[in-house]
Amino acid sequence: MRQSHLFTKTRKSAPKDEVSKNAQLLIRAGYIHKEMAGVYSYLPLGLRVLTRIEQVIREEMDAIGGQETKMATLHPSENWKQTGGWDNVDVLFKLMSRTEKEYALGQSEEEIVTPIGQEYASSYKDLPVAIYQIGQKYRDELRAKSGIMRGREFGMKDMYSFHETQDDFDRFYGIVKEAYFKVYSRCGLDAKVTEASGGAFSEKFSYEFMVLTDAGEDDIVYCEKCTHCANVEVSSQKEGDTCPKCSKGELKSAKAAEVGNVFDLGQKYPKAFNFTFKTNDGTEQYPVMGCYGIGTTRLMGTVVEVLSDDKGIVWPKEIAPYRVHLIGITGGNKDVAAEADKLYDHLQENGIEVLYDDRDARAGEKFADSELIGIPTRIVVSEKTMQEGGVEVVERTTGTAAFIQDSGIIEYFQK
RNA sequence: CGGGGCGUAGUAUACCGGUAGUACAUCUGCUUUGGGAGCAGACAGACCGAGUUCGAUUCUCGGCGCCCCGACCA
Numbered sequence: 432m433r434q435s436h437l438f439t440k441t442r443k444s445a446p447k448d449e450v451s452k453n454a455q456l457l458i459r460a461g462y463i464h465k466e467m468a469g470v471y472s473y474l475p476l477g478l479r480v481l482t483r484i485e486q487v488i489r490e491e492m493d494a495i496g497g498q499e500t501k502m503a504t505l506h507p508s509e510n511w512k513q514t515g516g517w518d519n520v521d522v523l524f525k526l527m528s529r530t531e532k533e534y535a536l537g538q539s540e541e542e543i544v545t546p547i548g549q550e551y552a553s554s555y556k557d558l559p560v561a562i563y564q565i566g567q568k569y570r571d572e573l574r575a576k577s578g579i580m581r582g583r584e585f586g587m588k589d590m591y592s593f594h595e596t597q598d599d600f601d602r603f604y605g606i607v608k609e610a611y612f613k614v615y616s617r618c619g620l621d622a623k624v625t626e627a628s629g630g631a632f633s634e635k636f637s638y639e640f641m642v643l644t645d646a647g648e649d650d651i652v653y654c655e656k657c658t659h660c661a662n663v664e665v666s667s668q669k670e671g672d673t674c675p676k677c678s679k680g681e682l683k684s685a686k687a688a689e690v691g692n693v694f695d696l697g698q699k700y701p702k703a704f705n706f707t708f709k710t711n712d713g714t715e716q717y718p719v720m721g722c723y724g725i726g727t728t729r730l731m732g733t734v735v736e737v738l739s740d741d742k743g744i745v746w747p748k749e750i751a752p753y754r755v756h757l758i759g760i761t762g763g764n765k766d767v768a769a770e771a772d773k774l775y776d777h778l779q780e781n782g783i784e785v786l787y788d789d790r791d792a793r794a795g796e797k798f799a800d801s802e803l804i805g806i807p808t809r810i811v812v813s814e815k816t817m818q819e820g821g822v823e824v825v826e827r828t829t830g831t832a833a834f835i836q837d838s839g840i841i842e843y844f845q846k
Numbered sequence: 847c848g849g850g851g852c853g854u855a856g857u858a859u860a861c862c863g864g865u866a867g868u869a870c871a872u873c874u875g876c877u878u879u880g881g882g883a884g885c886a887g888a889c890a891g892a893c894c895g896a897g898u899u900c901g902a903u904u905c906u907c908g909g910c911g912c913c914c915c916g917a918c919c920a
Binding site for chain 1: 847852853856857858859870871878879880881882883911912913914916917918919920
């Protein structure tokens with residue numbers, strides 16, 4: 432992508448009404464555009480990041496047998512009335528058509544996925560099954576906050592599983608947990624898992640996946656010696672306590688962002704829709720159901736909160752909008768511009784995604800923009816580098832510059 | 847939903863009871879070119895409504911919007 436064609440531009444200052452770091456940086460760098468409180472549009476750069484996050488999640492869900500779908504987000508009110516959610520889920524957006532027919536906007540998909548499961552899973556031979564989707568969710572939050580961390584419209588991967596037994600759900604939960612840790616790791620985050628309450632819709636437990644950041648909304652305690660982590664909201668554990676798991680470490684308290692969760696739904700939804708399957712002895716039974724969420728847009732915001740520095744965003748390679756930011760410092764020299772053009776083509780021909788700053792701008796502006804946008808590797812072509820037969824390469828994470836010969840450029844990105 | 851704060855060009859800001867100035871961005875021209883360039887010129891603005899007043903962007907009230915704290919958080 433030639434930056435001269437990219438329709439977004441960077442800004443020096445953030446809008447005064449955005450305080451959160453993720454919103455300030457993402458807006459300044461041209462990733463997102465605010466529509467209203469809690470609702471953002473994703474612009475070309477932002478969409479590329481979001482799409483990559485989705486792809487990481489997709490790969491990990493597919494790897495554990497999840498099957499992707501695209502379920503409706505405009506829901507019939509009847510399904511919500513059948514589960515009681517129409518009157519009991521206060522974040523549910525309800526709307527009415529011109530013919531006074533009622534609808535709900537999907538804030539979660541149990542009301543949709545359960546009847547679908549019922550249609551296709553009628554035997555124990557069809558279980559377990561896990562289906563998921565990645566898409567928009569709508570929640571009528573009383574207060575949207577923290578940029579893209581808590582919005583009224585947001586992106587989420589939600590997976591639902593149906594099992595013959597509780598034991599089988601527990602087994603599958605362990606598999607999902609490992610897959611979730613892979614997702615966070617690939618996104619450059621270090622996550623912890625905690626037990627928490629199931630919220631209003633489940634009398635059973637839930638698990639929350641947490642990333643330490645002051646931008647988060649949850650108060651947790653965690654052990655530095657082991658993986659133990661608990662939500663202060665539902666546990667009596669507090670800072671300074673001896674870790675109940677390893678009894679070696681002392682608990683520390685911290686703010687954390689919930690970047691994923693798992694709910695054990697039991698048989699609530701199958702019962703509400705009378706979804707039964709035949710067991711191997713011919714009796715009818717309700718399946719055990721689980722749901723597994725990852726907020727894709729919140730995950731993006733969390734990455735910005737956790738990894739950015741005073742110069743701008745720092746994307747991990749897996750989810751960066753481009754792998755390389757190629758910068759031509761031409762100073763009006765046509766030979767340099769031609770050399771940068773050539774390198775741009777060369778990188779693309781080798782499958783390396785590149786944002787090419789071919790703008791007629793000064794070096795300082797290009798460097799500052801590059802650091803704000805946060806692409807992992809910057810390559811600089813200038814008169815100086817041409818004389819030496821190579822390019823300057825700077826990693827965004829460290830800021831250290833290295834010189835590599837033209838012949839070694841592609842190899843640099845293949846290691 | 848309770849409390850607090852804020853609404854001035856595209857963005858960030860300043861001043862003012864007598865219709866608004868600056869910076870960045872944008873446009874034109876010349877110069878400049880490895881850390882957000884310089885000069886000259888141009889375009890562009892008071893959230894909405896009511897009230898007070900000779901006159902309101904400024905004061906008062908209401909609405910709307912946004913941010914923050916709290917509550918809430920499938």
